[in-house]
Amino acid sequence: MDIRRLPKTEFAAAVAQIAGERNIDPQEIIDAIEQGLISAYKRDQKEHGVVISEESVFEVDLSPESGSFAIFEVEGEERKDVTPPGFGRIAAMTAKQVIDQKIREVERDTVVGEYHQKIGTLTLGVVLRVDPYKKTIGIGKTEGVLPKDEQIKNEILDISSKKLFLIKEIQEDAVTGRKDIILSRRDPEFVKQLFAREVPEVNNHTVVIEKIAREAGQRTKVAVSSSQNGIDPVGSCIGQKGSRIQSVLTELPPDEKVDVVAYAKNLSQFIVNALSPASDVKVISVDDTTAQVEIPEDQLALAIGAGGENVRLAGMLCGLEIKVSANKS
Numbered sequence: 516m517d518i519r520r521l522p523k524t525e526f527a528a529a530v531a532q533i534a535g536e537r538n539i540d541p542q543e544i545i546d547a548i549e550q551g552l553i554s555a556y557k558r559d560q561k562e563h564g565v566v567i568s569e570e571s572v573f574e575v576d577l578s579p580e581s582g583s584f585a586i587f588e589v590e591g592e593e594r595k596d597v598t599p600p601g602f603g604r605i606a607a608m609t610a611k612q613v614i615d616q617k618i619r620e621v622e623r624d625t626v627v628g629e630y631h632q633k634i635g636t637l638t639l640g641v642v643l644r645v646d647p648y649k650k651t652i653g654i655g656k657t658e659g660v661l662p663k664d665e666q667i668k669n670e671i672l673d674i675s676s677k678k679l680f681l682i683k684e685i686q687e688d689a690v691t692g693r694k695d696i697i698l699s700r701r702d703p704e705f706v707k708q709l710f711a712r713e714v715p716e717v718n719n720h721t722v723v724i725e726k727i728a729r730e731a732g733q734r735t736k737v738a739v740s741s742s743q744n745g746i747d748p749v750g751s752c753i754g755q756k757g758s759r760i761q762s763v764l765t766e767l768p769p770d771e772k773v774d775v776v777a778y779a780k781n782l783s784q785f786i787v788n789a790l791s792p793a794s795d796v797k798v799i800s801v802d803d804t805t806a807q808v809e810i811p812e813d814q815l816a817l818a819i820g821a822g823g824e825n826v827r828l829a830g831m832l833c834g835l836e837i838k839v840s841a842n843k844s
Contacts, residue, residue: 525582526580527580527582538625539621545577547613548609548610551609552577552584552610553573553575555605555606555609556586556597556599556602559599559605572589573597574586574589582610585598627657627695630657630682630685631685634684634685635683637679637680637705637708637709637712638659638682638698639678639679640652640653640654640659640677640679641653641675642673642678645674648662649661649662652680652698659680659682660695661698661699661700662697665683665699667732667768669768670700678766680698680699681700681702681708683697684697703727706727706737707727710724710737710763713762716746717752721741721742722748723740724739725739725740726778728828732770733771733772733824734772734820734828735772735773736776736831737775738832739776739778740777749775749776774792774828776788783798785832785833786833789829789832790818790837793825805838806836807840808840809839810839811841812842826839
C-alpha cells in the first residue's frame with residue numbers, strides 16, 4: 516500500500532487509533548516515521564549505487580492527515596525534492612516497521628514501568644542468554660539484565676536454569692533512552708528478601724533484620740532484633756530444626772554459609788554476638804574505627820574463619836575493624 520495514495524484522513528485515523536490504544540503521542544509516531552523514511556531512502560540510494568555524503572541533510576514533509584510525503588535534501592537554504600519514483604511501497608513498509616517498533620517500545624516501557632513498584636522484591640526468572648558482561652533473564656512478560664557485578668562469583672547459571680533474583684533498580688540508557696530492569700543475586704538485600712519470604716516474623720516486621728554483611732557465595736552474617744516481647748529473633752529465623760534457614764540456604768550457592776546473630780545496641784555486646792560461632796569473646800577496647808578482642812586459643816580459628824572471613828564480616832556488621840588476639844590464660 517502506497518501511503519502517498521491513502522485517502523485523506525485514513526492515515527490520520529490509523530495513527531490516532533494506534534496512539535490511543537497504546538497511549539502514544541501521535542506526533543511521536545509521525546516523527547519516528549519521518550526518521551524511518553530518511554533511513555529507508557539512504558538504504559535505497561545505496562542499493563542503487565548512489566553515494567550519499569555523511570554531511571548530507573535530509574528532511575521529510577509528512578502530512579499527518581493524509582500520509583502523503585516528500586523527501587528533501589537540504590543544502591543551505593535550498594530544499595530539493597529527492598523522493599525516488601515508486602518509493603511509496605518502500606515507504607509503506609517502513610511506516611509499518613516503525614509503527615510496530617514503536618508499539619514494542621511502548622509495551623516494553625509499560626511493562627518495565629510496572630516493575631518500578633517491585634524494586635527491592637524477589638522475582639523468579641529463567642536464564643535466556645549469556646555473554647561475558649551480563650545474563651539476560653526472562654521475568655514474566657519481559658526480560659531483565661543480570662550484570663556481571665551483580666552475579667555471584669563462580670555461581671553457574673546455565674541457559675534455561677530457573678532462579679530467584681532481586682529486582683534491584685531500573686536503569687535508563689542516557690543515549691538510547693532504553694530502560695532495563697537490573698537484577699541481582701549478589702546484593703545483601705537479596706538475602707534479606709529471602710528471609711522475608713521464608714520467615715513470617717520478618718515479613719510482618721516483628722523480627723527486624725538490622726544489618727547484613729555478605730561475601731556472596733562464601734558467607735553472610737545477618738543481625739536481627741525483635742520488635743515484640745517474647746519473640747526470639749534468631750530462633751524465628753532459624754526455624755524448628757533449622758527448617759527456615761535451610762529454605763534460605765537452598766536459594767543460595769551450595770558453599771555459602773549464613774550466620775544469624777542477635778543485634779545489640781550495646782556495641783561491645785554486638786561485637787561478641789557478631790563473632791559467633793566463637794564463644795568466650797572478651798572485648799578489650801573500642802574506639803571509632805577499631806575493636807580489640809581476646810578469645811581463648813581453642814576458639815581463635817572459629818573467630819577468624821577461613822581466610823579471615825568471619826572476623827571480617829563481623830567487622831562489617833559492627834562498622835569496625837576487629838583485631839583478634841588469643842587469651843592464653
